[in-house]
Every structure is written in structure tokens, then in C-alpha cells.
Amino acid sequence: MAVAxxxxxxxxxxxxxxxxxxxxxxxxAEVEDISGxxxxxxxxxxxxxxxxxxxxxxxxxxxxxxxxxxxxxxxQVLASRAIWYCASCYSCTVRCPRGIQVTRVMMALKSLAxxxxxxxxxxDAPAFYESFLRVLRLFGRVHEPTLVAAYALxxxxxxxxxxxxxxxxxxxxxxMAPLPDRAPGLAEVRRLMEAVEKVRGSESAxxxxxxxxxxxxxxxxxxxxxxxxxxx
Amino acid sequence: xxxxxxxxxxxxxxxxxxxxxTRSTYATFRALGIExxxxxxxxxxGSTAVSNVDPLLGxxxxxxxxxxxxxxxxxxxxxxxxxxANLAPxxxxxxxxxxxxxxxxxxxxxxxxxxxxxxxxxxxxxILTRDLGLDRVEEGVRRPLDGVKAxxxxxxxxxxxxxxxxxxxxxxxxxxxxxxxxxxxxxxERKTKCCGGxxxxxxxxxxxxLTFEILEEARERGAHLIVCxxxxxxxxxxxYRAKLRARYGTYHDTPVLYFTQVVxxxxxxxxxxxxxxxxxxxxxxxxxxx
Ligand code: SF4
Ligand code: SF4
Numbered sequence: 001m002a003v004a005x006x007x008x009x010x011x012x013x014x015x016x017x018x019x020x021x022x023x024x025x026x027x028x029a030e031v032e033d034i035s036g037x038x039x040x041x042x043x044x045x046x047x048x049x050x051x052x053x054x055x056x057x058x059x060x061x062x063x064x065x066x067x068x069x070x071x072x073x074x075x076q077v078l079a080s081r082a083i084w085y086c087a088s089c090y091s092c093t094v095r096c097p098r099g100i101q102v103t104r105v106m107m108a109l110k111s112l113a114x115x116x117x118x119x120x121x122x123x124d125a126p127a128f129y130e131s132f133l134r135v136l137r138l139f140g141r142v143h144e145p146t147l148v149a150a151y152a153l154x155x156x157x158x159x160x161x162x163x164x165x166x167x168x169x170x171x172x173x174x175x176m177a178p179l180p181d182r183a184p185g186l187a188e189v190r191r192l193m194e195a196v197e198k199v200r201g202s203e204s205a206x207x208x209x210x211x212x213x214x215x216x217x218x219x220x221x222x223x224x225x226x227x228x229x230x231x232x
Numbered sequence: 233x234x235x236x237x238x239x240x241x242x243x244x245x246x247x248x249x250x251x252x253x254t255r256s257t258y259a260t261f262r263a264l265g266i267e268x269x270x271x272x273x274x275x276x277x278g279s280t281a282v283s284n285v286d287p288l289l290g291x292x293x294x295x296x297x298x299x300x301x302x303x304x305x306x307x308x309x310x311x312x313x314x315x316x317a318n319l320a321p322x323x324x325x326x327x328x329x330x331x332x333x334x335x336x337x338x339x340x341x342x343x344x345x346x347x348x349x350x351x352x353x354x355x356x357x358x359i360l361t362r363d364l365g366l367d368r369v370e371e372g373v374r375r376p377l378d379g380v381k382a383x384x385x386x387x388x389x390x391x392x393x394x395x396x397x398x399x400x401x402x403x404x405x406x407x408x409x410x411x412x413x414x415x416x417x418x419x420x421e422r423k424t425k426c427c428g429g430x431x432x433x434x435x436x437x438x439x440x441x442l443t444f445e446i447l448e449e450a451r452e453r454g455a456h457l458i459v460c461x462x463x464x465x466x467x468x469x470x471x472y473r474a475k476l477r478a479r480y481g482t483y484h485d486t487p488v489l490y491f492t493q494v495v496x497x498x499x500x501x502x503x504x505x506x507x508x509x510x511x512x513x514x515x516x517x518x519x520x521x522x
Contacts, residue, residue: 094394107284107287125431175249191342196289199339
């Protein structure tokens with residue numbers, strides 16, 4: 001179920017200007033803005049949890065995550081193991097009787113967790129995704145050996161050894177390009193990545209002010225305005 | 233009947249590593265009279281990785297690729313499920329969610345691209361089963377695959393979040409396509425279950441368990457062959473057999489082929505043109521090629 005035009009933004013509201021209580025109050029709106037999904041439509045039926053092949057690995061099931069988002073338990077949700085056990089398989093999404101794309105909610109939570117620096121250090125998934133972004137920025141296309149090597153170096157360099165048999169197998173079967181290949185439009189892809197930051201930034205600043213004003217937090221409003229001016 | 237033509241988006245995996253998929257796609261589609269023209273200047277669509285760390289960037293990468301495809305005037309053919317499940321839903325959101333459209337338009341403006349939203353995204357399976365039609369496929373069959381028992385593996389992302397023809401949990405397009413070739417298609421409960429492939433690097437134990445369950449069901453059903461429609465599914469089901477044996481004590485020797493290879497074989501194409509033999513588990517025995 002899609003949300004109405006929204007108020008809040010994808011960028012994390014800065015810790016220093018916003019008391020935790022208010023950040024928590026805006027957590028559902030923040031999640032709705034990024035995911036395009038209405039968390040308030042959830043009726044807590046548990047279909048998502050029952051459909052999730054990974055629920056048994058999670059510390060909070062998808063249904064519980066939905067409720068925790070609504071309750072504003074920002075820190076707990078963003079620091080949870082659960083969100084990183086979501087494989088984006090869309091099983092929950094196709095079954096949710098309220099039409100909520102739970103997968104997109106999970107994606108929004110992962111992106112917020114990274115921005116907020118809330119990531120569980122024992123989980124390697126964030127490092128993998130971030131390595132992916134890095135390779136993308138370098139080449140515009142993803143070259144798997146480079147990705148896997150970048151990821152191994154970030155997490156556990158000895159991993160590379162364990163990956164060698166597989167890599168050799170692929171090379172032997174002509175299924176691995178030894179060198180990365182640049183997308184012909186690489187410069188454009190990089191400009192696109194910058195444009196995404198700008199669109200996000202300008203929206204954050206304006207929308208944040210509205211949200212903060214309605215929360216009755218004058219210092220935060222002033223800080224957000226200063227930031228908006230700085231962004232222009 | 234006019235020839236079918238598409239702008240083709242191979243995606244990073246099929247382009248760089250799963251060359252057997254790309255090669256067999258070109259060979260089989262050509263044999264069926266379908267022309268594919270690679271989208272000029274395509275980049276990575278972001279896969280699920282980018283959507284997970286930056287949903288807006290994920291959609292922006294898709295929007296740019298969609299705009300490139302749209303400017304060719306052709307519909308877009310995709311053969312990787314992960315690309316398909318990224319490109320098609322982004323297009324849908326672009327058409328239907330105003331906020332998504334506004335943001336993406338601003339991003340596209342910055343790189344001088346325009347997306348009207350008129351391009352269609354088609355998965356290779358549906359190009360054969362719907363655009364071309366099963367009758368036309370059947371007309372082309374020279375070497376029916378009678379006696380071959382197969383299970384179709386759709387994975388998560390061919391039928392989810394949605395495609396226009398299949399039930400998200402019990403899709404049948406691939407079943408129908410294989411049956412047209414003479415293959416005995418076996419029921420397969422895990423046809424859309426997640427194989428955990430995206431966790432193979434980060435949570436190996438979970439990924440191996442799910443992969444094992446899929447291979448185990450295929451074996452129990454008596455399948456000679458697993459047929460898939462995605463380079464990521466193929467790699468995951470094919471390449472970790474030794475690790476699975478070490479962990480679970482069972483070795484699965486069921487080969488995993490792409491639908492493009494299986495169709496091509498039935499059309500009578502040369503196995504070299506279909507790049508059969510590049511998978512880890514050899515398929516020669518079951519297909520009686522030796
Ligand atoms: S399936 Fe939908 S309505 Fe039910 S608990 Fe999950 S998100 Fe809420
Ligand atoms: S998309 Fe994520 S939360 Fe939903 S069923 Fe799949 S793994 Fe579970």
C-alpha cells in the first residue's frame with residue numbers, strides 16, 4: 001500500500017539537533033518516505049513472518065519489525081540482526097493482505113541503518129553491499145571477482161584463499177572475465193550518483209523543516225534551515 | 233509475421249561471468265527469428281545490493297537504463313531475474329508513484345536523459361512463451377527432448393514481486409515452455425523458494441542450507457535436470473556442490489541448465505553455440521549428447 005505524498009526524508013536527521021524522542025517520533029514517517037509504503041496499514045497478521053524463509057534466523061520477525069517501526073523504536077530496529085537477514089525474496093510482499101511491500105520497508109531500514117552507523121559489526125552483509133557500491137562507482141558495472149576481493153579485504157582477507165577454487169573453476173570454464181570492464185557511460189553513471197545525493201539532500205532539508213516545526217522543536221528547525229542554506 | 237526485435241540488457245553477471253547464458257540466448261533467440269540489440273551504454277542496474285543500501289540510487293540506475301532502452305524505440309529484453317525484478321518494478325513505480333517519478337526525473341535531468349515510461353520490460357521466458365508464442369517454439373523443435381525429466385527453478389525474482397503472466401508462488405511459464413519441447417516437467421514445490429544466493433558471501437551457512445533443500449527436492453523427484461532462467465540462480469545451484477557434499481554428505485549430480493540452452497538443444501542447435509559444458513556439473517549424460 002503506497003503512502004500519500006510525504007513529509008519526511010531519506011537523510012538521517014542529525015543526532016545533534018534532534019532529541020532522540022523526536023527522532024523516534026519521526027521514524028515511521030522516515031521509513032515511509034524511503035520505502036513508499038505505509039507502515040500504518042499493517043494489521044499485524046503475521047503473514048509476512050510466516051512466509052519468510054529467514055524468520056528463524058532473525059531476532060525480530062518481519063511482523064514485529066513493522067510494529068517496532070510504528071512504535072518509533074528507531075535504535076532497536078536499526079541495530080537489529082533481522083534486517084540483514086532479509087534476502088529481498090519478496091515472499092512477504094506478495095502475500096501481505098494489506099498490500100504492503102514489506103521488502104521495500106526492509107530495504108529502507110537497511111539503508112537507514114547504514115546512514116545512522118548502526119550496523120551490527122558481526123554481520124558482513126553491510127560490508128558486502130558497500131563493496132558493491134564501490135565497485136559500481138569505479139566501473140559502472142559489477143565485476144564479480146573485483147567485488148568479492150574488495151569485500152574480502154574489508155572483512156577477512158583470508159577469505160580470498162577459500163574463494164580460489166571457485167574462481168579457478170570459473171576461469172577454467174570460461175565463465176569469468178579476468179578484468180573488469182568499464183561501462184561505456186561511466187562518466188554519466190558517476191554524475192547520476194552525484195545527482196541522487198543532491199536530490200536527496202535538497203529534499204531532506206525542506207521536508208525536515210516542516211516535520212520539525214510540527215514537532216515543536218525550534219532549535220532543530222533553525223539548525224535545519226542553516227543546513228538548507230548551506231546546501232544551496 | 234513480423235520479426236520480433238528487442239533492446240537487450242544482459243546485465244553485469246551474464247555479460248561478464250555467465251557468458252554461457254548470453255551466448256545461448258543470442259543463439260536460441262536468433263534461431264527463433266528474434267533479434268536482440270544490446271542497449272548502448274548500459275550500466276549495472278544496482279541489483280538488490282544497491283536497493284538495500286540506497287533505494288533511491290537503485291531506482292535511479294534502473295531509470296537511466298530504462299531511458300537508454302526507451303530511446304531505441306524497442307522494448308527491453310532481460311534474462312537475469314535480479315535485473316528483471318529491479319527494472320520492471322522501478323518502471324512500475326515511475327509510472328504510478330508520483331513521488332518516485334518526481335525524484336527520478338530530477339536525477340535523469342542531471343544526466344540529460346528522459347524517460348517517458350512507455351518502454352516495456354520483458355523477461356526472456358515471456359518473450360518465448362507470450363510474445364513469440366508456444367506454437368512458434370513448437371514449430372521450431374527438431375530434436376524433441378522426450379524422456380528428459382526436469383524441474384523448473386524460477387527462483388525468487390522471476391515471478392516476484394510480480395510478472396504479468398504468472399502466479400507469484402506457482403508460476404507456470406517455464407513449465408509450459410519445457411513441456412513444449414517434449415520435456416517431462418515434474419512438480420516442484422521449491423520452484424520459487426529462495427536459494428539464499430545473495431547470502432553466499434556473507435552468511436554461507438544459511439545459503440548452503442537453502443541451496444541444499446532445493447537440490448534435494450530435485451533429486452527426490454527424480455529430475456535429470458534443473459532448468460533456470462537467471463545467471464545468479466544457475467551459479468548458486470551449480471557451483472557449490474563440493475561444499476554441499478562436505479557439509480551434508482550428499483553429492484547432487486543434477487545439472488543446472490539455462491532455459492535458453494534447453495530450448496536451443498530442442499531446436500537442434502549445436503551444443504557449442506549453446507555453450508553447454510561450461511557449467512560445473514556436466515549435463516552431457518542426461519541429454520545423451522555423448
Ligand atoms: S503481512 Fe502485511 S499486514 Fe500482515 S503483519 Fe506483515 S506487513 Fe503487517
Ligand atoms: S523479502 Fe525479506 S522479510 Fe520478506 S520474506 Fe523475503 S527475506 Fe523475509
